[in-house]
Amino acid sequence: MSTNPNPGNPVDTGSHPSGQKLINLIRGWPSPSLLAADLLLQSATTALTDPSIYVPGLQYGPDPGYGPLREQLSQWLSEKYAVKPDVERICVTGGASQSIACILQGFTDPVYTRAAWVVAPMYFLAGPIFEDSGFYGTDGRLRGFGEDEEGPDVKELEREIQKMEQQKGADEPTFKHPAPQRKIYRHVIYVVPTCANPSGVTMSLSRRHALVNLARKYNALIISDDVYDFLQWPVTTTPSTSPVPFIKPLPRLTDLDLPLGRSSHDPQDKHFGHAVSNGTFSKLIGPGVRTGWVEAAPNLAYGLSQTGSTRSGGAPSQLVAAMITQLLKSHDVDTHVSTKVRPALQRRHARIVQSIESELGQFSISVRSEGEIGGGVAGGYFVWLTLPDGMSGKEVSERAREEENLVVAEGEMFEVRGDERSPRFPSNLRLCFSWEEEGDVVEGVRRLGRVVKRMKENKGERREGRFGNGDMSGNDISYK
Template structure:
């Protein structure tokens, strides 16, 4: 029995744009006017022309943007993971920053970055609700911290080691990490109401909202009869912050984007968008200040694909159609083989967006996409434990699935307690790696695993 992995969260190698990158490489490397610059240390922000092109692309993709996204709001990065580390290094401090909030269930591979930044003791999970984040829970935790500081609780106010004279012009009192659209791991999309309310909270309490916006462009209508082109994307937290009167000179949001999901993970290239002051200071982190643009060569390749339209064509005509078929195959298999066992897809409140039908008329539909969905096991004492499902699936059916507790917030003991009564009664499933027939077989094996565990 060939192993099947539903935990792995990456694209199938055949979807990596190798042929298109080969063409772009030739165009860059065989022209000295490009290769001379592509192969040297680049400007700390990335090349101005490339930043212009990324800004124009984002403006076109996010139709909710009320004005053009200019180059001073964009920095070229070495991918979302590298950018996250740089953001934490520059704008948080393990002494000064009061809390590092993470929406739970959380992207488990990001956790080490927060630990490396010294924020382990400050990390605290904030549960999702059906609209993407439990705002009442977050407010209560902030109130608790504010009371400690108002009461001058001993040991609470500790001076920062990151001094303004050393280039740390802005540190945030709080930070919050979230994947607002097509979240990893839950697949949920945060409601517009919660997005606006979260930005208001961020401004009131000096919170930096770090948004992983890496799945936004892999979106399609849940209604399979509606084309995916001309789909309206949800406004990002940064769009709301930028367009709402009262934004500070630093802003309270940063959008972390990546080409990994669109072209190939090994390129290690992405971008951040934020207020100009924020972007400038982000470009002064140690690695960037020493080595220049963190993805100088690969940014030239991606820029060629972006300007020529090759990248957009790859996303619209290769990635989304294939992912959409895999998603449908996975959902249909879950409904066929797992729904009779009491297992359901965890969706939260669906996010409604505008799209065009085949006759170019405006229609309303629900948003789907990304890489992941979450299934919930029934709250039934007779149902097998998550640990038994994982063990039997692995040992008897060569099936690898995630433990729900994998997505807890380390350093927050309450996160694990919450997991045991919520998202550990289920698991994340990925459709990006496996072909359609393999996904169907995987769900059949999962159904057999559960039947076996009941014996």
């Protein structure tokens, strides 16, 4: 465990033998310079001085969420994705992670739902959310499947689903009673279609269609984390401080599913659909606002709002939802993202890729620098490194922390825990470029290069890490 008493502000240098300050390239947080504090101050002042805003904002909210925010979101998202606005498709959530948990509570069953399927490498902190709902890799109910340059391997996924369906009958009972506001799905599929965490892969349009068709065939619900859709930029070697315009993302899975209408698995009088878009303001404004949204078929969006904790406590983000409504009305969210967030991430991405090529390229370490190969577009927070054969990502990570006071994530963190059949990543690393300042991102790669160089020069030597096999970062580091 790190001795740093405040891992959120890693400035301590004296506790490390090297005397170097800690550089954390695991932490998937936005840099403090990217937080929209000034905008939130303005919107809070407006919200808390106007009774028409603060009275409903400080009360229990309606189940689907703060009405004005749902209306603003519906219009805003329709413009981003070029779809027809429909406020009934929107349910306000407490962020993307919280909404995954609520979706699993409402739309899965401990017996009837066969399994939760996740792309491997997976967003590692999603695993415990599924485990909390009874989906464990050790009992075959949390299952990983691979991806390639176009995204999730849908053919592999279908083969595995078919095997599972053959092993189990179709007459298992359901212990939950969702009717009439919800339904129980046979399978759950979790994906990050755009700039996936950790691999950075963006799912191709053809692969998106194939995944939707598979979900409709096997009564599966796709939970699609669309958290990086608005954080994409042209790949460049000469980034500037100028605004980076919005790049229209590929159609969401829910936008491909809904026009197909009811499937044979829907109740006779309801249309729940087979894909849900999971969004959040965490990466756009700041994770602490704890506000997100789901967009899906109206029946599914309403069913999500009927989660017991929501009905008891009210909408999960009410006051902040009222504040964010003001930012959407004034277009301040778009201005903040285009003038601050995207330019900063574009610069950091360019610098980390350049540093990897100059410091690590000589060791045959490759990096994925685009979401779609050949697309010329990058995005998100992370780059995914592949080490040469025989080099252990875990050992590199341990030695980086021990020798250079550098924290990086080894590929094994992104395996599906307990599922020995899913893909393994012993020779990969994930580096995050969003948290540390630009110069420290570059310095972190330089330190990583020194570690790899020493390992190459002393091939065969295996040193035990001073920090053991526990948490080397001293914090939880990649929330949505």
